[in-house]
Amino acid sequence: MGRPRPSPGNSGPPHLAVVDEPQGSSVRGEGDRLLEPPELLRLEPEAADELLDRLIATVPLRRPFVGVPDAPGTTATVFGDTHGDWRSTLAACTRFLADPGRSFLVGLGDYIDRAPADCGEGSVANALYLLQLAAEYPDRVLLIQGNHETHRKIPVLPHELPEEVDQLWGPVEERYWRLLELLERGPLAATTGSGAYLAHGGFPLAPGDVPFPQELLAPTDDGLAEVVWGEPAASRSHRGFVRPFTEEELDRFRRRSGTSVFVRGHDPDLTGRPIYHGHCLTLHTSRLYERFGGVVVARLPMGERVEDCSGIQIDHLETEGRSYPEPGG
Numbered sequence: 001m002g003r004p005r006p007s008p009g010n011s012g013p014p015h016l017a018v019v020d021e022p023q024g025s026s027v028r029g030e031g032d033r034l035l036e037p038p039e040l041l042r043l044e045p046e047a048a049d050e051l052l053d054r055l056i057a058t059v060p061l062r063r064p065f066v067g068v069p070d071a072p073g074t075t076a077t078v079f080g081d082t083h084g085d086w087r088s089t090l091a092a093c094t095r096f097l098a099d100p101g102r103s104f105l106v107g108l109g110d111y112i113d114r115a116p117a118d119c120g121e122g123s124v125a126n127a128l129y130l131l132q133l134a135a136e137y138p139d140r141v142l143l144i145q146g147n148h149e150t151h152r153k154i155p156v157l158p159h160e161l162p163e164e165v166d167q168l169w170g171p172v173e174e175r176y177w178r179l180l181e182l183l184e185r186g187p188l189a190a191t192t193g194s195g196a197y198l199a200h201g202g203f204p205l206a207p208g209d210v211p212f213p214q215e216l217l218a219p220t221d222d223g224l225a226e227v228v229w230g231e232p233a234a235s236r237s238h239r240g241f242v243r244p245f246t247e248e249e250l251d252r253f254r255r256r257s258g259t260s261v262f263v264r265g266h267d268p269d270l271t272g273r274p275i276y277h278g279h280c281l282t283l284h285t286s287r288l289y290e291r292f293g294g295v296v297v298a299r300l301p302m303g304e305r306v307e308d309c310s311g312i313q314i315d316h317l318e319t320e321g322r323s324y325p326e327p328g329g
């Protein structure tokens, strides 16, 4: 355990605030350890407040766009929407934790809301578990925001996080706001030196003359919506909130961003199915949607260049097709 890092502060909207660059130090104090989801669900209100205090002091505040440089010999475990299914999150994180020095963990957003019954207040447990990892491994873990994390900017339904917080620790609204603020510290999008663009839904459709990556570092309201709510025209689950992107638009975005493949979440019906000639891959990592394509994560090379989805391995997690006893039951 090292010296605790200074708080990134909260003087403005997280997306606009100055980033606290990761320093790589361990952030837990003496006796602190990674709390597993079942333990998180048993925390007393005071202990929950202490954990939130610690996370607020230590979870890195990212810029809206993060470029992860080449990291030869490493891979990233990339997971899609977990929606409170912390049992699947644990299975994904186990792969990362097996060798954190030579791997990365990237979440594509939507960590909360719609939790399975066998996960209890799963949004809270899932979020707090992942945030602990983001604090512990600041140079290895990225929690990209989905359209459920940007609820304050663009309201989403269902949004069950506030009720879950009340259910666990009583009606103290402050805890919900603190937890949501922590989830807002993740970037909206990232690229890897190996050629992947990572975001929850899409990319800015009309950046005009704004050069990459400025379109993501300071997104317009439309650009933000297109990144977190974006969907390909090839998806059957059109929410219609933003105009779906075409293959030609993705090709243009790939050229201007210097990336070759887009890895995203958001649309269950496309789970594990490459589209647009192998240049767009959608992941879901929740049992809620497993009927569409399973509970999957991707192994993304972080060193050698990936030209399309054929360079990315898709793994089905052991939670697929399973149900578990309800926690505390």
Ligand SMILES: [Mn+2]
Residues within 6 Å of the ligand: 081, 110, 146, 147, 148, 200, 265, 266
């Ligand atoms: Mn989504």
